[in-house]
Every structure is written in structure tokens, then in C-alpha cells.
Amino acid sequence: MTLITRRNALIAGLGGSGLALSGCAKITFGDTLTDNAGFQHVLANAEAWTLASQRFLLSGGAMAREYAVSDISPRFKANGTLYPTGEDYEDAVNEDFINWRLTVDGMVKRPVSLSVADVRKLPSQTQITRHDCVEGWSAIAQWTGVPVGLLLKTAGVLPQAKYVVFHCADNLDGEPEKGGMQAPGQYYESLALVDAMHPQTIIAHAQNGKPLDVAHGAPLRLRVERQLGYKQAKYVQRIELTDRLSGFYGGKGGYWEDRGYEWYAGI
Ligand SMILES: Nc1nc2c(c(=O)[nH]1)N[C@H]1C(S)=C(S)[C@@H](COP(=O)(O)O)O[C@H]1N2
Numbered sequence: 001m002t003l004i005t006r007r008n009a010l011i012a013g014l015g016g017s018g019l020a021l022s023g024c025a026k027i028t029f030g031d032t033l034t035d036n037a038g039f040q041h042v043l044a045n046a047e048a049w050t051l052a053s054q055r056f057l058l059s060g061g062a063m064a065r066e067y068a069v070s071d072i073s074p075r076f077k078a079n080g081t082l083y084p085t086g087e088d089y090e091d092a093v094n095e096d097f098i099n100w101r102l103t104v105d106g107m108v109k110r111p112v113s114l115s116v117a118d119v120r121k122l123p124s125q126t127q128i129t130r131h132d133c134v135e136g137w138s139a140i141a142q143w144t145g146v147p148v149g150l151l152l153k154t155a156g157v158l159p160q161a162k163y164v165v166f167h168c169a170d171n172l173d174g175e176p177e178k179g180g181m182q183a184p185g186q187y188y189e190s191l192a193l194v195d196a197m198h199p200q201t202i203i204a205h206a207q208n209g210k211p212l213d214v215a216h217g218a219p220l221r222l223r224v225e226r227q228l229g230y231k232q233a234k235y236v237q238r239i240e241l242t243d244r245l246s247g248f249y250g251g252k253g254g255y256w257e258d259r260g261y262e263w264y265a266g267i
């Protein structure tokens with residue numbers, strides 16, 4: 001079972017990247033994307049990423065279970081922020097996220113800034129996985145997106161970086177009944193580099209074959225498949241490399257971590 005899953009993931013990874021890449025190369029030449037240095041770097045690194053994920057799979061790294069299309073839940077509950085407050089997000093929805101940027105910066109050699117359209121043109125992968133929320137519900141969905149590892153390789157992670165911080169667009173109220181530090185705050189999450197580089201860790205732009213809807217994190221969200229629901233940051237705008245988590249928000253590496261949850265939320 002595990003072997004078959006790995007093998008399929010490997011084939012999907014190789015085939016998917018190769019196909020998408022040749023498609024991208026065509027689009028890129030003689031087109032405005034040529035001016036986008038970040039985008040060019042991502043394409044140049046797609047092959048390096050494929051090799052790296054192949055090595056990971058062959059070395060026996062633990063993969064989250066993947067499911068069949070028939071297992072997809074008819075309804076996937078939305079949780080936490082369902083619609084970020086504020087005019088900026090409202091404007092972004094109204095203009096179909098054309099001015100939304102995803103930046104990769106901090107302890108990197110070459111900061112990257114991508115539009116959602118750029119992200120959609122990058123080599124994507126698709127995985128059907130189960131989401132487990134600590135509140136006691138689970139749901140299976142298919143996610144399509146760009147490996148975070150590919151984005152990191154493109155930006156060139158500096159040797160001193162240890163963590164990857166995901167900044168989100170929403171402010172969430174505390175939930176006093178859960179105890180801990182309950183002031184409202186900006187949602188954010190973070191991962192150790194090894195989990196960010198995991199071949200199933202992606203910035204997803206589609207759920208069940210359709211662009212993400214607002215309740216599920218439009219236009220871009222994190223999927224880190226071997227961890228719990230609260231790590232799956234929605235509305236991601238910025239990916240920041242750092243050597244310590246103490247300088248961010250409450251200092252514990254995430255909105256819920258600052259309120260008492262575990263930082264390493266392995267399933
Ligand atoms: N930006 C942001 N990301 C978030 C949250 C949130 O409130 N804001 N809630 C988290 C929690 S607790 C869960 S279970 C999942 C829910 O994702 P869904 O709304 O797509 O089901 O998103 C996680 N990521």
C-alpha cells in the first residue's frame with residue numbers, strides 16, 4: 001500500500017512537472033512574464049525541485065495517505081475565518097485577485113513576487129488527502145498547487161534560515177472558551193524547513209478542481225498534509241524565511257500556537 005502510494009506520487013510528480021514545465025516555457029517566451037525575474041527563477045528551478053522530491057521519496061520519507069476521487073467528501077466544512085474583514089480583501093475579491101501577490105522573502109538570496117496567475121502557471125501537483133481539525137471533524141478533498149519546496153529553491157534559502165513563516169490576510173478573534181491568550185490577532189503559521197520542503201507541502205490554488213473559494217482560503221492557501229487543520233493557513237500573502245520564531249506575533253509560531261496549541265501538529 002505504502003509502496004504503491006509512493007510510486008504513484010513519484011510518477012505523478014515527475015510527469016506533472018515535466019508537462020507543466022514545457023507548457024510554461026512556451027508561455028514565457030516573448031510574453032510579459034519574461035520581465036518577471038521571480039517567475040523565471042521558479043521555472044529554472046522546477047527541475048531541481050523534481051530531483052529533490054524524487055530523492056525524498058526514494059529515501060523513504062513519510063508521506064500522508066492519499067485517497068481516491070470516490071473518497072472526496074461531498075461537503076468540506078469551512079472553519080475559522082470564512083471571509084477576511086477589511087476593504088483590502090473585499091477589493092481583492094471584487095477584482096478576482098488580479099493584484100494579489102505571493103512573496104517569498106526574509107532569509108533568501110532572491111526574493112520572489114508572484115501573481116496568482118504566475119502561481120497557476122507553475123508546475124502544480126494534485127493530491128487527495130484528509131484534513132483533520134482539532135475540533136473533531138475531518139474531510140477529504142483534492143488539492144492542486146505548487147510545491148513550497150519549489151518556491152523556496154527558487155528564492156534560494158540562506159544557510160542560517162530554519163523556519164518558514166506563512167503570513168495570512170485575515171484577523172481572527174480569539175475564542176475565550178478555549179483558554180490561553182485570547183486577543184484577536186493576525187492569522188499566521190510556520191513550519192520547520194524540512195516540513196516546508198516535504199513533497200506534499202504545497203501552496204494550493206484549487207480545491208476539487210475549482211479555484212479556491214473564499215471560505216477555504218482564496219486565492220492561495222497552505223496544505224501541509226502530515227499536520228493538523230490549524231497549520232493549513234488560508235489567504236497566504238507572504239512566505240518569510242527566518243532563523244527564529246520569537247520575533248513574530250506572539251512568538252510561538254502560529255495564531256493557535258500563541259494561544260496554547262502545539263507547534264508541531266503531526267497527525
Ligand atoms: N488564515 C487562516 N487560516 C486558517 C484558519 C483561519 O481562521 N485563518 N483556520 C484554520 C483551521 S483551525 C482549520 S480547521 C482550517 C480550516 O480550513 P477550511 O476552512 O478550508 O475548512 O484552516 C486553518 N487555517
Ligand SMILES: [Mo]
Nearest residue numbers: 133134229230
Ligand atoms: Mo481547525
